[in-house]
Amino acid sequence: MKQTVSSKNSQAAHCSECGAEISQLPTVVEFDRQEIHVFDPVFCASCLLSLCERYAVECANCGGKIPPYSQVGVLKTEMGASQFVHMTTACSTAGSAFHGYWGKGTLGEFVQVEAC
Ligand SMILES: [Zn+2]
Numbered sequence: 001m002k003q004t005v006s007s008k009n010s011q012a013a014h015c016s017e018c019g020a021e022i023s024q025l026p027t028v029v030e031f032d033r034q035e036i037h038v039f040d041p042v043f044c045a046s047c048l049l050s051l052c053e054r055y056a057v058e059c060a061n062c063g064g065k066i067p068p069y070s071q072v073g074v075l076k077t078e079m080g081a082s083q084f085v086h087m088t089t090a091c092s093t094a095g096s097a098f099h100g101y102w103g104k105g106t107l108g109e110f111v112q113v114e115a116c
């Protein structure tokens with residue numbers, strides 16, 4: 001009989017998409033020339049990469065891809081729509097009043113930055 005209980009102090013994590021065991025966290029993939037580190041939720045590299053391909057949004061500033069599970073700057077346009085920019089000094093301008101956490105095609109923890 002195979003003993004599968006791990007008594008080591010490494011936390012055994014499983015990909016929440018395909019169930020593959022993850023030996024190391026965060027999962028790191030390279031997408032659109034950016035390194036993406038995801039701790040939570042847990043994905044294996046190939047699932048994370050396919051999520052990136054499905055749910056990435058275009059940066060309104062540089063036109064590059066913003067992968068899911070990363071911080072985004074949010075710009076409100078005059079029409080009330082939202083545009084997203086990278087949370088980098090190059091892309092996140094002083095005009096962006098919001099930032100949030102881009103998830104699976106939707107904005108997670110949405111935080112308004114008070115400009116007082
Ligand atoms: Zn997976």
Ligand SMILES: [Zn+2]
Pocket residue numbers: 059060061062063064085086091
């Ligand atoms: Zn950008």
